[in-house]
Amino acid sequence: MYPENYKYSKEHEWVSVDGDVATVGITSYAADALGDVVYLDLPSVGASTVYLKICGEIESTKSVSELYSPIDGEVVEVNDAVSANPEMVNSDPHGEGWLFKVKFSELSGELMSASDYQKMVG
């Protein structure tokens, strides 16, 4: 259920690496726990992100949650489609519901494999 080629943070973000650019989203576990996502506050292109620092907000019908960056880097692209249609986070959290892309040089060693993340969320 969690893609094998992604890395996962303990704050329930996923990272998919392609060269020196990483795509970031939240996991299906997080999306299910939030309920229907209705509003996203995502970092802007050019913003710096720091590992496990708050970089935005995810608002569902019932709650507001902080979005933590799973990676150090600079935002190079934001998913405008998901900002306009936040329900994509629920319908396809590991695919079309990606949030932003970051140019990076190094991944944190604390990121988990799919199987370790699966163990963490039970």
Place this chain on the structure above:
Amino acid sequence: MNKTTLYNQHAALGATFTDFGGWEMPVRYGSDLAEHEAVRNSAGLFDISHMGEIVVVGAQAADFLDNKLINLASKITSGRAKYSMLLNESGGIIDDLIVYRLSEEEVLIVANASNKDAVSADLVPTGFDCIVEDQSDKWSMIALQGPKSLEVLDRFVSEPITIGYYSIGRYILGESEVLIARTGYTGEDGFEIYCQNDQAESIWETVLNNPEVTPCGLASRDSLRLEAGMPLYGHELDDNTQPSEAGLGRAVVDREAFQGKSGLREPTKKLIGLKGEGKRAARQGYAVMEDNQQVGEVTSGILSPTLGYPIAMAFTTNLETKPGDKLMVDIRGNNQEFIVVELPFYKRVN
């Protein structure tokens, strides 16, 4: 934590659970927006067995309640219901209640799960010819809400349902003898079914097994009641809030004496409806600002699924506040403009 008789049904449907008033209740089965929409457009089925059922029986049952509640149980004719409240001596709200007059000498009071012990403890009928019994452990309560509710229920009852809004009657539903009331907490037409615990599973399955019906959790129950401008205890109502402050002063029937009357005073705050722009909800506890001064706090708020804009209820200390006024709400550090509007936010057409 308490579980309702229908817990296994909820688990089998894949419900996400939450603690509500000491009960492990389904918050949603799938998408709470889809559940909300089902109630507005078709029909939604809720297990609300956490609610408290307190029965008052005896020749003076209604007279006793006249002494206790803000309005007159004795004026409710048999088979009808009334929205009411029990106040403390300071005029604060112990709980808001639905009072059903089942017969001349039998009254059913439905209380919030978290308050039913306080209500039951307060209803001591000294000097009155009646008894008060908390029967919450024996009863299950299932709500079917939405425009298709009547059509669906009529398939399973022994005779067509003819009761009007805020009425209650005895019906045979499937195999079970139950009480069906035309009441609810969603702003739609709908019914609340009161049954014994051992009848709940068959009723739940019977009603759910219809294409019009979607199982719904507490998340949608909350968004539906908020659109309908209905207060929720712990948000708009509490033991420091008086009925007039919550916009419910008209529900109080003035008379010589009833519990809490001597504590009633001029309101010091006012419950208002707020409508925003964009997509960011003002949520419970957020500051309401007028002329850069905090004048109150949001009590409930959400991005309205039906209306598409943020709605909220809030208290303000400015009693002159009126529809059309513009206020700001501090949404996590950003002030966002809201306009004061009449409640409810949503009203069904028919």
